[in-house]
Amino acid sequence: MRVEKASSTKIKNTKQRELILNELRKLMSHPTAEELYKIVVKKNPKIGLCTIYRNLETFYKQGLVGKICTKPVRYDGDMSKHSHIRCTSCGKIGDIFFNVPINPVEIQKLGYKLQGYKIEITGLCSSCIKKQKREE
Amino acid sequence: MRVEKASSTKIKNTKQRELILNELRKLMSHPTAEELYKIVVKKNPKIGLCTIYRNLETFYKQGLVGKICTKPVRYDGDMSKHSHIRCTSCGKIGDIFFNVPINPVEIQKLGYKLQGYKIEITGLCSSCIKKQKREE
DNA sequence: AGATAAATGAAAATGATTCTCATTATCATT
DNA sequence: AATGATAATGAGAATCATTTTCATTTATCT
Numbered sequence: 001m002r003v004e005k006a007s008s009t010k011i012k013n014t015k016q017r018e019l020i021l022n023e024l025r026k027l028m029s030h031p032t033a034e035e036l037y038k039i040v041v042k043k044n045p046k047i048g049l050c051t052i053y054r055n056l057e058t059f060y061k062q063g064l065v066g067k068i069c070t071k072p073v074r075y076d077g078d079m080s081k082h083s084h085i086r087c088t089s090c091g092k093i094g095d096i097f098f099n100v101p102i103n104p105v106e107i108q109k110l111g112y113k114l115q116g117y118k119i120e121i122t123g124l125c126s127s128c129i130k131k132q133k134r135e136e
Numbered sequence: 137m138r139v140e141k142a143s144s145t146k147i148k149n150t151k152q153r154e155l156i157l158n159e160l161r162k163l164m165s166h167p168t169a170e171e172l173y174k175i176v177v178k179k180n181p182k183i184g185l186c187t188i189y190r191n192l193e194t195f196y197k198q199g200l201v202g203k204i205c206t207k208p209v210r211y212d213g214d215m216s217k218h219s220h221i222r223c224t225s226c227g228k229i230g231d232i233f234f235n236v237p238i239n240p241v242e243i244q245k246l247g248y249k250l251q252g253y254k255i256e257i258t259g260l261c262s263s264c265i266k267k268q269k270r271e272e
Numbered sequence: 273a274g275a276t277a278a279a280t281g282a283a284a285a286t287g288a289t290t291c292t293c294a295t296t297a298t299c300a301t302t
Numbered sequence: 303a304a305t306g307a308t309a310a311t312g313a314g315a316a317t318c319a320t321t322t323t324c325a326t327t328t329a330t331c332t
Contacts, residue, residue, distance in 0.1 A: 010330085011278080012279065013329075013330095014278090014280080014328070014329070015328095032319090033320080034319080047281085048281045048282065049320095050281070050283095050321075050322090051279080053320065055279090069205050069207070070205065071207070071289090071318095072318085072319055073320085085246070087248075088251055094248070096243070096246060100238070100255070102255075106234060107259060111262035112221055112223075112230070112257075112262070113259050114257065115258045116259075117255060117256065118256050118258075119253060120254050120255075121250065121252075122253065122254075123248040123250045126247035145308085145309070147310095148298050148309055149298075150310060151297090152310080152311070153310085169288085170288085182312080183312080184311070184312045185312095186289085186311085186313080189289065190310080191310090207288080207320095208287085208288060209289085
């Protein structure tokens with residue numbers, strides 16, 4: 001008889017979970033939990049904000065959604081390979097589709113096992129560039 | 137007569153500021169404000185935690201230190217070009233010295249003005265790899 | 273259907289960070 | 303060195319995103 005490993009808790013499919021994931025996937029933006037809550041609560045007025053928080057984290061751990069560690073945290077329903085650019089002036093986050101070659105072997109040499117990587121580019125978005133010019 | 141732009145407030149050199157920056161630069165780690173506070177307060181017992189927070193943000197905006205947007209936020213006294221790898225198991229952050237070519241022109245095409253970029257690599261550090269194997 | 277385990281909702285708790293404001297320190301000038 | 307202007311400090315309160323707790327509900331398995 002041997003001791004089992006800590007049980008991998010089985011995730012249950014609830015209506016809330018489905019609703020949250022669907023609504024996030026519909027969006028082209030990168031909403032915060034709060035922002036997504038405001039959308040979701042229209043379809044299910046009984047849902048609680050903490051359910052959004054909980055499920056977004058679960059989705060992220062399952063690899064179903066992306067997470068952008070700004071403050072507040074933002075989530076991304078689009079899992080295609082892309083990077084983000086954040087405007088340092090207004091905070092807006094845009095998508096950038098281009099590849100950066102990261103070599104897993106290089107990482108292995110350093111003693112790490114590569115799991116993923118994220119590139120966060122910072123810059124000024126077009127509307128903030130215009131705004132800045134007007135102020136000069 | 138023309139209206140001047142909002143004054144660029146002059147930064148004053150205080151003993152606290154100097155102490156905080158020096159201590160951060162001595163470290164090879166990526167401390168949180170709290171962690172740095174514990175070091176700094178030994179040399180200046182009257183210093184307040186909020187002074188650490190304030191100055192770290194100021195240093196970051198001045199481009200004197202790096203900022204790693206984990207939670208809690210971590211700062212980096214080493215401004216040489218490098219990336220970070222964060223262990224998804226223990227949270228430890230290591231330095232990785234390798235270059236990723238980001239082309240400012242590509243970013244410009246998308247309407248943005250490139251300011252900087254960060255690569256955050258996630259993986260398992262060597263000690264967490266060992267730990268995982270032991271548990272299997 | 274009944275048992276089991278996980279998810280929910282509500283409210284409270286947490287924890288990092290930021291704000292306020294009275295006081296103090298710095299810096300450029302007299 | 304004294305002055306005046308302005309920025310920084312320290313203390314505590316406030317904020318805000320996020321997480322925890324716990325009683326209840328729901329999903330899934332047999």
